[in-house]
Amino acid sequence: MPTYTPPTRDMQFVLHEMLNVEAAFKELPQHGDLDIDMINQIIEEAGKFCADIIFPLNQSGDEQGCTRHEDGSVTTPEGFKEAYRQYIEAGWPSLACEPDFGGQGLPELVNNVLQEMLNSSNQAWTMYPGLTHGAYAALVAYGTDEQKALYLPKLIEGSWTGTMCLTESHCGTDLGILKTKAEPNADGSFSITGSKIFISSGDHDMSDNIIHLVLARLPDAPGGTKGISLFIVPKFIPDADGNPGDKNGVSCGSIEHKMGIHGNATCVMNFDGAQGWMVGEPNRGLQAMFVMMNGARLGVGIQSLGLSEVAYQNSLAYAKERLQMRSLTGPKLKDKPADPIIVHPDVRRMLLSQKAYTEGARAFAYWVGLMIDQEHSHPDEAVRKDCSDLVALLTPVVKAFLTENAFETTNQGMQVFGGHGYISEWGMEQYVRDARINMIYEGTNGVQSLDLLGRKVLGDMGTKLMKFGNIVQDFIKDNAEHEGMAEFIGPLTELGNTVRSLTAEIGQRAMKNPDEAGAAAFPYLRIVGHLVYAYLWARMASIALDKGDSDNGFYTAKLATARFYYAYLLPETQWLIGEVKAGAEPLMALEADLF
């Protein structure tokens, strides 16, 4: 049975020592009174809740899965509903929501910390409230005042939950060809008809009502993505008092059997003339949905951070306990039949990969989280714009880089367990199965790569990328004289230069042949991800160097992990650069029929 201890020390390191969030929040009107102690106290409480209430339901939820009954209703695994009741009672859903509608008004960053711990504890469970926050955000941005008044308080308190209904059986990535129809009713509402698949938390027994945000086409809509509108379709139509009233024409047709996240109901949702209300403008539904989608993409990155952390904790504990073979340099525990496997260099390679990727992911996700808060409410418009650009640039990197790495690290965690890793009882293989979906949903990692290179980098002639490059350059300048930092600053500078020249090279090639961008996109995203990590690990190393051997070796470990990252993981860029330079020709040369 796995265990989970919230990694509060490392969280505090990122928040207070690396990001200095107290000072950063002081510049934001809504959050000026948040101090270190308050933040730490919230994290402490959240950690207890996650570890005590949510984590114990992870394995049982995986084993039981969800059940759909004949009437289309869905029962979640034992304990899920009761845990959700406690989650609401403790006020966790409202953490980072608008005070005007009952929220606590805390920063998104603090919510990110909560989300990490929830996902370490139980990704399948966390997806129920997780999508609610996305639906909330879309309605805050695009809902009418009436819609906000009706739905936001319920979503914020958590008594109602939300879903995203995009995918249809013939289209996932390619939303332009979706078919679900929305016909106007006389009262200003719409009748929604169609079938959506892969709807996470599509139906369940945890909340009083479920608010589906559904993409559909108006009768006169133009083809393609410019003919898609967004609708609110509640499971129960709110009555005059705003309470759940009549059952709407939407139901779960089936639950998918899938590789992992068994505790979450992935539903086929059938809309049979269901009553819906438009959100935002006609034919501009994708714009509104992208608010939810971008939040979800960052959320998926944080899901993977959570899984990476809990898998690391458990493989580390196992590596310290499991006695097997002697150290190559001679027995370490002479009175035992063998040494703990953490003495073996290859086991350490796997543990340190997990550690470096997990702590790197935390630094990255929290840094972006802080920029989201700054984007929302920094008084200086220029800062808001910069943060908005950086968040847009880095969102696909968070989604794809963190999820690729976490699939690697959860697999390494499993590998440390040897044969036991493959056995369900030990819990490690579930982390691998759960982590696998994160590379697919909310836009496959291939799609993220095209978003980064095509839209975010080449699409604006590198303006956003240059903003990130300037941050790295400033850091390099600030540390140019710091002798101890030379081992990091050298490779960081080199990679920064490479990204600049490589981007220009791809841009030029892509002007002649757009497939060059398609070919470069995937390795390019990983190169940018490594540039981000190289920058963040250098920042963390500089703090560790200053602190020296204090705090029971915390900084010693941080520095050693930074060095491992630079020595073992960063050189992946050598391979990736080779792929980018190889270009489209080796991919496109072969005719499809000859594969």
Next chain:
Amino acid sequence: MPTYTPPTRDMQFVLHEMLNVEAAFKELPQHGDLDIDMINQIIEEAGKFCADIIFPLNQSGDEQGCTRHEDGSVTTPEGFKEAYRQYIEAGWPSLACEPDFGGQGLPELVNNVLQEMLNSSNQAWTMYPGLTHGAYAALVAYGTDEQKALYLPKLIEGSWTGTMCLTESHCGTDLGILKTKAEPNADGSFSITGSKIFISSGDHDMSDNIIHLVLARLPDAPGGTKGISLFIVPKFIPDADGNPGDKNGVSCGSIEHKMGIHGNATCVMNFDGAQGWMVGEPNRGLQAMFVMMNGARLGVGIQSLGLSEVAYQNSLAYAKERLQMRSLTGPKLKDKPADPIIVHPDVRRMLLSQKAYTEGARAFAYWVGLMIDQEHSHPDEAVRKDCSDLVALLTPVVKAFLTENAFETTNQGMQVFGGHGYISEWGMEQYVRDARINMIYEGTNGVQSLDLLGRKVLGDMGTKLMKFGNIVQDFIKDNAEHEGMAEFIGPLTELGNTVRSLTAEIGQRAMKNPDEAGAAAFPYLRIVGHLVYAYLWARMASIALDKGDSDNGFYTAKLATARFYYAYLLPETQWLIGEVKAGAEPLMALEADLF
């Protein structure tokens, strides 16, 4: 629902055009009369059997799993037993077995081809007969005449099956600390007592008897690996006529719930004074077991080859059918709502990775298979010795490199399916789950790496490695003047030189600090794997260049795949070389307590 078509054209390419097996077999007394047509006919028949009888049981076997009853007996999934009956009736188990005991005396290489197709069809099912062949090989090598006469005919005809009983709950890799006891009986047999875990096919309903090969300690045995003996422990003790008689004191205590290969019963086997008979000499059981183990390691590589092939076939078919988004260079199917996803460079990257790794694995596994036949029966002792050395060197590479790559390629196959890849119905996620165990069992890939670098390379001062190096050098010399081959010969020469210098460098460092070998082992094995693939892909490319655009583009595709391998996959060595050069320090610097 996935489909499977035996890839007979590519198999024939490797066998006849690359390995020229007819000529090679002519040199082996037992196999001199085997011609191309006979080999192709066997493959054709085997392919039909696999695709028609074994493949249809793959998904249902995964869903149903095995059931243990209260009396300790085990029922396999529906259809497994009947398929096994047909398998026996068709004589497949006896393919590569000694004619003296009822075998057909065909080469191991031909059996490898069968094994690939069986594993493409159903890895879990194939593990039942698969381990039998290993038990057969161990008894051929180390059994007494009496044991051979009693057991071999039954194992060869398949009416009895075999298992390997090594692992105990406290030891898998570290067999030196195993505890199962063997006490001598007056009649020359032994009483075996202990508990073994992770016993694949440990109990089942498919055969009349199960022959466990069990490692245990004699009462006076020295500690460590030099005190382990090997015993035959039949489920039913053969009576005077050699038929299954009294039930022995061995039973399945439980079946593990695991990530994949659900159709195979992974058992805890309890030995309660079970009657056993020693195989080989006292305290030298590991030596005998290594015959079985080496066969099993090559077999695991072939399992992964099989999974890689079937996953590729299905993702390729999906990529040609699934319409999603337009090509970046403009619509290709203008009358359809979107283009097939095979137009997208990133989808092609995944397909070509699968293709290059699968066909590379086939070339590698068959080449080693041929050398095993030559090792067994080539009339020239020097050839036998060379082949023996090369097989010993390459066995851990087949095991680890093929299984790592197949985990990557089955994941890519799944990724091509997008969200559908995660849904069980489509079958792709099962391939990932099944492929995952191959990186662990029969010695984790970390253990394979140490076997390669420590025992096979540094342990004999590079003698075996040099034999492989000479083969590569000869090929380079033969192609030095071939202009069309320059794009391959250049990088191949460079990597060959790198492996030579890197090996020397590691050897020197390891003399001062053995952890340097432990640190280098894992990336080193992958570098050697790439050297093997670079060599084999160059060989295949040279054939394709000669043939030009014939045979419906078969050779065009082969050449394009070789080019893709060199452009996109081989550059991984840049990363791996960086890891090796980084050495042990970044891994060993941090004290265990500070992780």
